[in-house]
Amino acid sequence: MKIVxxxxxxxxxxxxxxxxxxxxxxxxLEQLHYFWWKSSSKLPGPSFTLPFLGxxxxxxxxxxxxxxxxxxxxxxGVSANFxxxxxxxxxxxxxxxxxxxxxxxxxxxxxxxHPSARLILGKNNIAFMHGxxxxxxxxxxxxxxxxxxxxxxxxxxxTSIKSxxxxxxxxxxxxxxxxxSFHCRDLNLETSQYVFAGPYIGERRDEFCHWYITxxxxxxxxxxxxxxxxxxxxxxARKKIVALLExxxxxxxxxxxxxxxxxxxxxxxxxxVLEEIEEATQQGKAVPxxxxxxxxxxxxxxxxxxxxxASTASLTWTLALMSDYPDVLKKVQEEQKRLRPNHxxxxxxxxxxxxxxxxxxKEILRYRPxxxxxxxxxxxxxxxxxxxxxxxxxxxxxxxxxxxxxxxPNAYKFDPDRMSPERQEDIKYRQNYxxxxxxxxxxxxxxxxxxNLIAFLALISTECNFQRYRTKKSxxxxxxxxxxxxxxxxxxx
Numbered sequence: 001m002k003i004v005x006x007x008x009x010x011x012x013x014x015x016x017x018x019x020x021x022x023x024x025x026x027x028x029l030e031q032l033h034y035f036w037w038k039s040s041s042k043l044p045g046p047s048f049t050l051p052f053l054g055x056x057x058x059x060x061x062x063x064x065x066x067x068x069x070x071x072x073x074x075x076x077g078v079s080a081n082f083x084x085x086x087x088x089x090x091x092x093x094x095x096x097x098x099x100x101x102x103x104x105x106x107x108x109x110x111x112x113x114h115p116s117a118r119l120i121l122g123k124n125n126i127a128f129m130h131g132x133x134x135x136x137x138x139x140x141x142x143x144x145x146x147x148x149x150x151x152x153x154x155x156x157x158x159t160s161i162k163s164x165x166x167x168x169x170x171x172x173x174x175x176x177x178x179x180x181s182f183h184c185r186d187l188n189l190e191t192s193q194y195v196f197a198g199p200y201i202g203e204r205r206d207e208f209c210h211w212y213i214t215x216x217x218x219x220x221x222x223x224x225x226x227x228x229x230x231x232x233x234x235x236x237a238r239k240k241i242v243a244l245l246e247x248x249x250x251x252x253x254x255x256x257x258x259x260x261x262x263x264x265x266x267x268x269x270x271x272x273v274l275e276e277i278e279e280a281t282q283q284g285k286a287v288p289x290x291x292x293x294x295x296x297x298x299x300x301x302x303x304x305x306x307x308x309x310a311s312t313a314s315l316t317w318t319l320a321l322m323s324d325y326p327d328v329l330k331k332v333q334e335e336q337k338r339l340r341p342n343h344x345x346x347x348x349x350x351x352x353x354x355x356x357x358x359x360x361x362k363e364i365l366r367y368r369p370x371x372x373x374x375x376x377x378x379x380x381x382x383x384x385x386x387x388x389x390x391x392x393x394x395x396x397x398x399x400x401x402x403x404x405x406x407x408x409p410n411a412y413k414f415d416p417d418r419m420s421p422e423r424q425e426d427i428k429y430r431q432n433y434x435x436x437x438x439x440x441x442x443x444x445x446x447x448x449x450x451x452n453l454i455a456f457l458a459l460i461s462t463e464c465n466f467q468r469y470r471t472k473k474s475x476x477x478x479x480x481x482x483x484x485x486x487x488x489x490x491x492x493x
Contacts, residue, residue, distance in 0.1 A: 034087060038080045041388045043089075044073040045080035054082035063479035067373075071402060078388055087394040089384075092402035094432045096384060100376060100398045102439040104130050109376040109396060111441065116223045120215060120234050122242070124295070126302045127441070134440060137290050137299070141444050143272045144265050150451055151348035152262065153195045157455045158346045160191040165463050168492040177469040177489040181480075184315040185308075191452070192307050196300060198264025200248035208244060211237040216308070219481060238301070246297035253293075266300055303445070311449055313370035313482040318457055320485045321364060321414060323468030328416055332357050332461045343462060351454050357461075359419040361453040362426050367414050369435040370482040372401040400434050401483075407432045466492045 031051065038045055049055050059066040070090045073079035078096065081088045091097055103109050111127045114120065118128065126137065143149065164187040171178060189209055193201055201208055218234030225231045252270040262268045273291045280287045290299060322329040335356045344350065376396040383389050390396055405411040407429040408418065418425040426433055436443035443449065460466065468474075469489040476486030 034080075034082045037087060037391065041080070043078055043080040043388065045070075046082075049082040054084060054086075054088075056083050059083065063481075064477045064483070067399075067479075071399065075402070076406060078384065083395060087391055089388075089390060089394060089396045091384075091396060091398045094403040094406045094434070097398040097400070097403045097434060098431065098438055099384070100396060101374060101434075101437055101441070103382070104440040105379070106130065107380045108378075108382050110379055112375040112377040112395065114219055114223075116218065116225070116231055119225060119231065120218045120238065121302070121305065122238060122298060124298050126299060127306075130440065133289065136288065138440075138444060140269065140272055140276065140288065140290065144268050145445065145447050147348050149262070149265070149268050150447060152268075153265070153448060154346045154348060154351060154451060154455060156194045156198075156264070157191055157452055158459065160187065160194055161456055161459050162463060164190070165459065165492070169464055172491040172493065177491050180319050180488040180490050181312070181316045181484050184319070185312045188308060188312045188315060192304050192311075194264070195448075196265045196303050196307075197245065197248050198252075198266060200251045200264075200266065201244065204244060208241065211241050211244075212304070212308070215241070215305070241301055241304075242294070242297050245300045246293050249293045249296045249300065265303065269296070269300075306443075307445060307449070309480075309482045310370040311452060313480075313484055314364060314368075314449070314453055315456055316484055316488050317364055317368045317370075318361075318453060319460070319466065319490060320468065320474075320488045321368075322457070322460070323466065323490065325414060328360060328414075329461060332360060332457060336458055336462045340458070340462065346455055346458065348451075351451055351458070354454055354458060355421065356416070357454050357457055358450070360416040361450055361457060362419040363414060363416040364453065365435045365450070366404045366408070366419075366426070366433055368483060369400050369404050371435075372479075372483055373397045373399055374437060374441075400437070403432050403434045464492050466490050 031049075034049065046055060050057070055066070067090070070079055070081060071092055073090075075092055077091075077093050079090045079092075081090065091100060100109055104111075110130060113127055118125070121127070126134070129137065164183070168178070168183060171183075186209075189212060190205070193205060193208065214230075214237040215234045217230045221230035223231060225235070248266060249270070252266045253274065256262070256267055256270045256274060260267070262271055273288065273296065277287045277291055290296065322332075335354060339350060339353060376398065378390045378392055378394045378396055380392050381389055408425055417423060436446040436449070467490060469491070471487055471489065473486035474488075478484050478486055
């Protein structure tokens with residue numbers, strides 16, 4: 001065998017050889033680091049992962065199958081994996097999930113929505129905030145979800161839902177069965193615009209919808225920021241959305257400043273912000289940092305986006321599950337006929353009295369929580385258990401879905417009666433019922449989200465009939481990135 005000396009290599013070949021050796025050493029060190037850490041932490045996980053990429057290909061190919069396989073490494077604990085060069089912990093134990101979500105700081109955990117989230121949503125997005133500034137901003141939201149405010153929103157929600165139900169009935173006459181996830185998205189997008197921004201978007205609603213869809217596409221696209229890519233388009237679409245919403249804020253401040261009564265979420269927030277500005281001025285203090293037009297517009301955009309994917313998924317699951325459980329739907333219809341014999345308009349008090357309908361909605365949100373994980377970045381070395389210290393720079397995936405399946409009797413059974421006043425499992429197991437999260441980033445609009453689903457269920461049970469057309473995919477679950485049924489093909493009459 002001929003041995004080639006380094007002296008005989010050209011400079012180009014020598015560089016290639018050094019690059020190859022460097023990469024090989026990196027791969028070996030990377031793998032050794034992962035497996036040493038996994039072994040020392042006594043964590044289960046895959047025995048082999050691809051260099052650099054880890055298990056990312058498997059995850060992208062079939063997210064549900066990947067995370068279900070990962071869950072089975074330790075259904076009520078912690079397991080390890082390796083994704084795109086980073087150690088990843090999948091946390092299924094409910095107590096640990098709560099501990100992670102309750103720790104939000106620059107020294108422990110911060111939300112990691114998406115590799116390109118800051119580029120897509122902007123660095124000032126509320127999801128990336130923590131500390132005192134975050135607390136003060138959330139405190140200003142208290143007036144947005146009072147009984148009065150939720151009652152105002154219900155009127156807007158009912159109008160939007162009824163309008164779309166009529167569209168679905170007409171489309172069903174003209175077409176075969178329809179995939180409802182897309183139609184639920186359109187319904188939810190319109191509802192959110194009316195509830196959050198009221199009349200202020202005006203005739204530019206179609207433009208807004210186009211920009212919104214452009215932004216959401218970036219979350220399921222390659223993280224490549226280059227002209228023509230989805231990420232590039234999303235970056236500029238977000239700027240257009242913020243500019244449109246900034247104009248909405250200006251209009252709202254003028255309307256409320258002139259004594260107008262709040263007509264939407266923005267008006268309620270504007271009313272509170274103007275009060276805070278006046279209080280600060282009288283006390284000689286600085287006005288709130290979030291009170292200028294641009295900051296308010298960015299926050300309003302956060303509301304619009306935070307409510308979209310999860311609520312759209314839950315609307316779709318409501319249709320699918322009511323089709324699959326006609327006995328449950330019948331009980332909802334009976335309650336609605338008793339409470340609304342003449343199709344009375346929805347009010348906060350009326351919705352509050354819908355005991356069984358609320359039970360069904362609570363169970364839908366437990367059985368199929370739309371946001372199944374809340375990805376976190378480990379900002380430091382954080383002790384998690386006696387054996388496990390989360391290494392700085394790793395991904396941590398606390399599983400909301402796993403938590404919602406712990407403690408509850410027959411947890412994998414869809415059973416709205418578990419939420420009844422008699423059984424009260426949502427209260428007994430509230431530490432596990434984490435659909436809306438917990439801690440500093442718990443969903444501020446959870447009552448709004450529940451009311452939206454109650455209104456939707458109340459109206460679809462009385463305003464129309466519907467039928468689901470099942471296929472071999474119907475029982476599958478897909479990630480987009482919230483979870484949806486494999487398909488939800490339906491017709492309305």
